[in-house]
Amino acid sequence: MASSTRVTFPNKFLPYLLLAPQLAITAIFFYWPASQAIYQSVLREDPFGLSTQFVGLDNFRRVLGDPNYLNSLQVTVIFSVATALIAMALALLLAVMADKVIRGKGIYRTLLIWPYAVAPAIAGMLWLFLFNPSMGTLAYLFRSTGYNWDPLLNGDQAMVLIVSAAAWKQISYNFLFFVAGLQSIPKSLIEAAAIDGAGETKRFWTIVFPLLAPTTFFLLVVNTVYAFFDTFGIIHAVTGGGPGKATETLVYKVYNDGFVNLILGDSAAQSVILMIIVIGLTAIQFRYVERKVHYG
Amino acid sequence: MIQNNPVGRLIAHVILIIGILIVAFPIYYTFVASTQTLQEILRPPLSLLPGGHFWENYSAALFGGVGRIGGVGVDRLLFNTLVMALGIAIGKICISILSAYAIVFFRFPGRMIFFWLIFITLMLPVEVRILPTYKIMVDLGLIDTYTGLILPLMASATATLLFRQFFMTIPGELVEAARVDGAGPWRFFKDILLPLSKTNIAALFVILFIYGWTQYLWPLLMTNRNDMSTIVIGLRKMISFADADTEWHLVMVTCILAILPPIVVVVLMQRWFVRGLVETEK
Numbered sequence: 001m002a003s004s005t006r007v008t009f010p011n012k013f014l015p016y017l018l019l020a021p022q023l024a025i026t027a028i029f030f031y032w033p034a035s036q037a038i039y040q041s042v043l044r045e046d047p048f049g050l051s052t053q054f055v056g057l058d059n060f061r062r063v064l065g066d067p068n069y070l071n072s073l074q075v076t077v078i079f080s081v082a083t084a085l086i087a088m089a090l091a092l093l094l095a096v097m098a099d100k101v102i103r104g105k106g107i108y109r110t111l112l113i114w115p116y117a118v119a120p121a122i123a124g125m126l127w128l129f130l131f132n133p134s135m136g137t138l139a140y141l142f143r144s145t146g147y148n149w150d151p152l153l154n155g156d157q158a159m160v161l162i163v164s165a166a167a168w169k170q171i172s173y174n175f176l177f178f179v180a181g182l183q184s185i186p187k188s189l190i191e192a193a194a195i196d197g198a199g200e201t202k203r204f205w206t207i208v209f210p211l212l213a214p215t216t217f218f219l220l221v222v223n224t225v226y227a228f229f230d231t232f233g234i235i236h237a238v239t240g241g242g243p244g245k246a247t248e249t250l251v252y253k254v255y256n257d258g259f260v261n262l263i264l265g266d267s268a269a270q271s272v273i274l275m276i277i278v279i280g281l282t283a284i285q286f287r288y289v290e291r292k293v294h295y296g
Numbered sequence: 297m298i299q300n301n302p303v304g305r306l307i308a309h310v311i312l313i314i315g316i317l318i319v320a321f322p323i324y325y326t327f328v329a330s331t332q333t334l335q336e337i338l339r340p341p342l343s344l345l346p347g348g349h350f351w352e353n354y355s356a357a358l359f360g361g362v363g364r365i366g367g368v369g370v371d372r373l374l375f376n377t378l379v380m381a382l383g384i385a386i387g388k389i390c391i392s393i394l395s396a397y398a399i400v401f402f403r404f405p406g407r408m409i410f411f412w413l414i415f416i417t418l419m420l421p422v423e424v425r426i427l428p429t430y431k432i433m434v435d436l437g438l439i440d441t442y443t444g445l446i447l448p449l450m451a452s453a454t455a456t457l458l459f460r461q462f463f464m465t466i467p468g469e470l471v472e473a474a475r476v477d478g479a480g481p482w483r484f485f486k487d488i489l490l491p492l493s494k495t496n497i498a499a500l501f502v503i504l505f506i507y508g509w510t511q512y513l514w515p516l517l518m519t520n521r522n523d524m525s526t527i528v529i530g531l532r533k534m535i536s537f538a539d540a541d542t543e544w545h546l547v548m549v550t551c552i553l554a555i556l557p558p559i560v561v562v563v564l565m566q567r568w569f570v571r572g573l574v575e576t577e578k
Contacts, residue, residue: 028448029429176570
């Protein structure tokens with residue numbers, strides 16, 4: 001926090017003027033709709049929208065007791081954990097390798113970072129082009145080995161497809177952070193361990209990996225948030241939540257219930273539950289920022 | 297030095313190259329598909345070398361081909377997306393640099409309340425307030441407008457926090473000196489603060505441009521008319537596996553055109569981008 005001795009300008013009116021644009025947008029497009037979501041989550045509207053009545057926590061009770069909601073909660077957890085683990089493990093492997101090489105570091109980095117610029121929905125489409133059963137070359141190869149590959153009909157395969165696309169897109173981001181994290185580890189520590197006779201694998205697991213923990217933990221939170229919220233495009237473009245409800249995540253369900261099925265009270269209650277999840281994740285992230293490593 | 301092991305380094309190179317191949321393959325494959333005829337695409341396996349129909353497909357897609365499938369030309373889709381991405385990037389930078397300036401360089405009643413009001417928006421992404429936000433847009437008549445696409449995404453706690461953090465590192469003597477020399481808040485902002493913030497602005501611009509270009513849920517809700525669609529949404533509408541006569545070669549071309557601009561921005565502005573990414577998340 002800024003110390004109170006900070007030199008400032010004495011104007012009384014100007015700061016409000018400077019803050020006005022951001023506050024106006026924040027109030028109209030953030031606070032008003034968020035409060036509406038909370039308000040609607042305790043109301044029940046009749047199917048024609050003619051009357052509403054206060055129902056307390058009934059919407060929440062119904063949503064949380066709905067097997068479809070619990071299913072989508074489970075789908076979201078599996079999807080997020082798988083995406084985060086794969087994207088982080090591959091990125092860490094590549095970052096460790098990039099830390100080792102002397103020549104070509106810059107080129108490797110350039111060639112690894114560009115999926116960051118690909119929209120999640122397009123990442124999904126790219127993988128769909130490769131793996132859709134009617135024209136994908138890799139799907140063709142799978143099938144010619146006798147494997148019954150059809151992500152449009154098989155829920156598990158659909159999940160594998162969207163996890164691959166989501167993880168693929170996130171590798172670049174994680175890679176950059178792991179590279180920065182690795183650079184901040186003092187080389188003298190590693191050298192000391194080498195002199196003491198620790199082999200490469202042992203050095204990695206006993207020194208490098210523990211020292212990377214802050215970066216890893218930070219990325220874990222960021223990747224979870226990404227898998228929860230930013231992957232809506234992948235799911236909407238690739239599977240549409242299907243087949244069945246095998247890939248319907250929480251965010252997809254809010255959208256589907258609100259816009260396609262028009263169940264307002266339930267959708268609002270789901271929004272509020274999501275808000276609580278984001279607040280939890282953000283709190284974890286910021287608690288931890290205080291203790292985070294600072295890259296030189 | 298420990299890493300004097302040539303075998304280990306060779307393995308590292310090999311793993312990196314495999315990694316790059318995996319990362320690049322989906323995009324390369326789509327590029328190859330975009331240079332083939334429709335018949336070739338529909339008959340897998342696809343050759344791994346680009347076909348001979350590059351000019352044919354790209355000019356077909358650019359001059360009317362995409363319009364025939366999607367009801368709107370690819371140039372229009374790219375233009376809409378560019379307007380949205382630039383609008384969000386520039387708008388966000390402007391409003392957040394101003395509010396960070398107010399919070400760091402002025403003392404006024406309610407300062408910390410305003411700071412927290414901005415900070416808390418971090419916890420309210422579009423996805424958690426979809427329906428009510430949509431209703432507000434309808435009430436304000438902002439559906440199918442550029443304002444509707446850009447304005448609600450312009451408020452950003454992250455950009456404000458970044459500028460605030462940077463401004464707090466600026467020594468007080470600088471402000472004092474400026475005041476002694478008779479510079480008012482506007483002069484100080486324009487002649488001292490802005491030039492000092494140049495790298496931060498560049499870094500933020502790359503990240504926000506990508507953010508705007510890759511938006512999905514928001515333009516999906518905000519646009520009904522095809523000619524207001526962004527390229528990602530337009531592409532989504534073109535893809536239909538149920539439809540036997542989807543012109544896949546043109547879909548592939550559109551896909552490449554949708555990916556290319558943000559990739560060019562990231563690669564060309566790599567230095568600022570990497571810095572900005574690692575800094576904003578700090």
